[in-house]
Amino acid sequence: MTTVTDVLEVPARRVGVLRRPKATTGFWSWFTTVDHKKIAIMYATTALAFFVIGGVEALLLRVQLYGANGTLLTASQYNELFTMHGTTMVFLMGMPLAVAFGNYLIPLMIGARDVAFPRLNAFGYWGFLMGGIFLYSSFLLGGSAPNGGWFGYTPLTSTGLDRGFLPGHGPDFWVVGLVMLGIASTTGAINFIVTIINMRAPGMTLMRMPVFVWMMFVVAFLTLFAMPIVTAALIMVYFDRNFATNFFVAANGGEPLLYQHLFWLFGHPEVYILILPGMGIVSEILPVFSRKPLFGYAVVVFSGIAIGFMGWGVWVHHMFATGLGPVAISAFALSTMIIAVPTGVKIFNWLATTWRGALRLTTPMLFALGFIAMFTLGGLSGVLHSIVPADTQQTDTYFVVAHFHYVLFGGLVFGLFGGFYYWFPKLYARKLDERLGKLNFWTIMIGFNLTFFPMHFVGLLGMPRRTYRYDSGLGWEGMNQIETIGSFVIAFSVLIFFVNVFYSKTRGEAVGPDPWDGRTLEWTIPSPPPEYNFEEIPEVESIDDFWHRKYTEDEQGRLVRLPSGGAVAVEERTGDGHGDGHGEGHGEGHGIHMPSPSYFPLVVAIGLPIMGYAAVFQMWWLAAVGALPVLYGSYAWAIEPQTEPET
Template structure:
């Protein structure tokens, strides 16, 4: 974590603030140590916080998955009780989606996106810190159930009404686990929406001169689409969760059957969110792949505009296919037909991306580094998951596949084979930039192959399990159903996959401490994040870059004189403004978020006085936040000494 701190380029304020302020509003200035992290507003540090916490939850969710697979290794197993198993798959799904993949994507958005567009930070730095702390609060609320009597949430990550109503989820015991789930997801939604608004404003407003929209790196485009998907889809689940909270806490009847409520309403609201959510998980991955394949093929992305617009088309169509999660709810023929055809339509822009990635490889010089291996693994596995997705769109065939292990196989192919492979590729790809060290190719590739093999051994048999009639979310099965063999394979595969993940992270930790120092721009990158020293200085760009072409840094490397002239002129202008303007750190994001934690936990325990107290803390934090003002200070970077020691171009 302190790699940033080791950077030579931490901005120091030249002189203390001119204005005398009361202690309450004195801005923290620590650049190292715990305070620096608690009060940080630096998008790179926030990105690292997101990254570390999401990887932690990735391992937690993975551990839950291993327990699930061990329980199902043999028929009639008793490793877990029914109750524990239900908690396990509920929390595995919720954790992997909301606490692992989404925040890991957010980590990359935070860290990489501002660098790719040549920005000094995101548009609202304090809000950015706040989004992370709120995320952490939501994660704590979701997981606190493991440590209390009522247990972790056990209603499934989809929480179908009326199983979530007090009549059924608290049927046999005083149970607040569902309340924790409802509260945790609402808080996470707040975090996601705040973060997304920040990214949208940043991408629209803070692009470097010359960075027109059609020159944006594809990863930044996908950040933009994902952010829009989040702000448009999360309100739907928030409404559903608030209604459920009202049902559970205040006796309303939105979903309460005895009061005339409609459980099917929950499903529509949930999947209007839930299907865009699928693209929220996969679009960032597609963005990462669209960065890695060109870099390691050493040529531009094939059909950039079509890749961008197909991303938009996926995002747009993604709002019109939610009911394909509900083909078995008896929607009637016309609705089923409409959603089936719309779902098939979404396969076109998705397929287009695959074609363009292959087109990018075609005629390139493919450098088979570890990130490239993960990226190619992504293309293979995502293609496979895409095909089983098309099978689901044939609604009558889906009637046999829905809620069976075939679906489990399908979405793990797109979420592990897709999202996770891309995120693991991204970690490898940007590791030298973020930490200034290069991961060993041998160990990286070994982890890739173990993960690749383990993944397929785990999930390929599940296609057969599903078509052979094994339903999901079942804690046990009988030995006479023909499922023993494939289940045993899946469990063996899961253990191999776990070994692969362990290798992967062990290598990362080793590299962080002992890895070989990386040269600047080790992959011969094409986008602006590779133009700065590694680890990146706090102020990102000593001189705001001017963009002349789509692969901005590639252009810079091929037009060095022009760029040098421009930079010298720009540097003078910047200095005339007083140097690089930096945002001040602040205590109030974390204080405000802590109010949400206090309020949330009290509310789930139905102690309304405590909940109000939490609300007061939130209000106090937000008020003080407003009163302390934006702050800010200037730094004067001088990189010339360091620059000369690091050449450009690939060094291996």
């Protein structure tokens, strides 16, 4: 087998002061790993940590609003907390958690041994971690955390510190931090796109790919094209704040609305960046636990693509109250109605998938069904916003908060939880405990609806968003109390989830490589997967290829297990059915040359926050300091071969 080694003929050597790391196990290996599965676990762990932090922020907000005239938080603390709650949940929880699933599963689902750019993949993670730490360091260093909302409207955020509306360096941290996270997620998106286009196993045509891979493909393109737009907008804000440019200075002819256009031109695709992975996960779970193929695979895929395209043409529905004139508003009202069509198509496809299926109501399935119900509610309150008079009434009220939490919590988070329960056995060869899982599901379902359903009503009663307190006698108190209680039920449920993870990781029910009778390629390999994923690159013949290797249909259309089907082959190939995670013991896996670990993604990423602080505090010597690791890391990265020759 020709490997990279033969071609490059580069002798193993040191690059600068750092010797090429070799270890693929142990504590330090996590800092140098380029294995997409380990990187996925790092993404998930970090994103879950931010999920907890963002959740605690939300609880503080809810406690403040429990009764009229709450006194727990001051107005500026409240501003910081709701800004960081939104920013965290979108950029530090939702996106990276979806990337975690994509990282782990895309190569496994398309039959690849790794992603196209393993080191770039590691850099994406480190950049995300550094961006997150950078944003949160503003609490200590900035005088104020970001406090202008997760959308950071101008001129509130763009007015300079000396003339500023917002105290402290919060908006600077926010702007620079998001640019950093944007760089990280753009590299991730490029990596996913190239991986999906180029690394598919033979026979894995585009229309045979699992729907999850398709949705991540669409998400990667959305990220690729949305991030540079918001980056440009953030740079304009940064220049307005720090170099007194006039982009959003109305007195000098600038137009604050330009920022809203740019932000929502990113922001609406961002909504689909967040929800499509959830849709993909649900599209994997429903067929398995219905024991039926996904109803209308091609339609689901094309609906996802349609959402991806149409998502660029609806942004103004975030701005109906800004007075853009009847023509623009009518056009965007129409496009907002139309984008509900492919979404509705998907919902009916999911329902039809379960129709007359042999349903197994396991925890992942419960979350998937919960997703359909809750996401539909979110979709219904969303399409209401295409009715402009209603939208104008609802703008900046809790009705909107209710709507997007139904989409992002009832949608994305339910999907992600379902995904955790579904794929956990692939990572640890053990199932998450089903009893705790069902408790997790029902408490989160109840808590979620207690928290967010009343928000529809208080919103319609006129309670504004982002208000840090409200007077008594407006009829809002009872429902706000219910909401706060509900938020603690959610917190309890999330706690159950973590208990379940820690318990089941070591003591959960031990299972083989294919515990759910799965349909896609990741279930054909041992759990946990060996570093090289596939001993032999599979050849794919159809959608749900693994299923068709296990089952056929008799003349009445009933399922018949093939006597020599794929499952049997799996048992044989994986020995004890658990795998040992290394592969050497089986005499297989030799000669598979995996990309070598590397320090340099981390080295480059370390430079980013240093340059970030330089930008926030305008200490240009510090920018030079930060540029050093970036330059050194980039050169060393470019010079070292992706795969070190075997010696």
